[in-house]
Amino acid sequence: MSFLEIARRKKASERVILNIGDCLTWYNLGKDGADGGEMVATYLSNLPRSILCMPIYNGQREVIGVAQLINKRNNQPFTDSDAITFEAFAIFCGLGIHNTQLYESACKLMAKQSVALECLSYHATASPEDTERLRRDEIPSSAHFHLYSYDFSDFSLTDSDTCKATIRMFCELNLVNGFHIPYDVLCRWILSVKKNYRPVKYHNWRHAFNVAQTMFTVLKTGKMEQFLEDLDILGLMVACLCHDLDHRGTNNAFQQLTASPLAVLYSTSTMEHHHFDQCVMILSSEGNNLFQDLSAENYRKVVKIVEKCILSTDLAMYFRKKDKFIELVDNGEISWQGEDKKDLLCGMMMTACDVAAIAKPWEIQHKIAKLVADEFFDQGDLEKEQLNQQPVCSGSAYLE
């Protein structure tokens, strides 16, 4: 073991500054005890004259290294002032090493995340068999599904019908031809979106489908499509179908109260950010990219529209923006052009479609209200179970 090695080990174990002005004398005096004895004679000729050695700490005051200076140039021992300057340097080294270690662990975590994402997107995608079946199926007319009606109800439709009705809406809005969406990609994407809704009582695929149908009716029957470009319409329809993806039947307040990982990730509009992330995950999965034929600029634009529209389904966002919207309406706004006004309009349309069940004929409305209430009570049970408290059911934030 070399002299320098001994000095380094001593520093790491004792956590003190070692300042030796004359190494040979220090060795001969046996100040190093047993450690010094391990030094072989051949190293004696290479002994440094002087040495200044100190531990490097991380944020938890653990020794993660040793900094060492040898042989001061003027042949004098290192001074106390040298030691103070060197200590500052050791702190700087500690920060550098700590940051490097953090960076390495962040890289590993990111690699782990992309492996998990790859795995997730593989399993999240619709099967080739289901895709092929839907691709071959006849798509009934809009009239068959009553798609142009605000009184529409999905109760009599099978899951397969809801997928066909979605295709019909995309065709009717000229999105399939207009944006060159390959038909098999459209079928796979719809099935993948459906697959990524959980079987909770209200915020499931049926809710997303109904919101998309209401948007379709608002655009066509309500003639709102005249204020929008085709790209806005594509973004709105995608946003409607994806706006509650992977909903767990619990609201944002519940995520905050239980400090769920999602709440750690997003402190505001927690679930809505997650719905958008899931939407992007599906679009990025192989064979699911509806926007694959768009130019880079239109791609960026439509993803931004989808993001804004999904985030606007957070009712907290609606309450912040509605006064501005009402003010514009009261002032006779009729064109709704310009990015800000269009964003506001699209946000209001999203909320209107999201809560449109309340405006359905009574026999439809009361069935849906029961589903909403059932899911909300399920959350209440979870609150009792996980938070050991009486459910806090803030009536305003659960219908979205």
Ligand SMILES: [Zn+2]
């Ligand atoms: Zn919703």
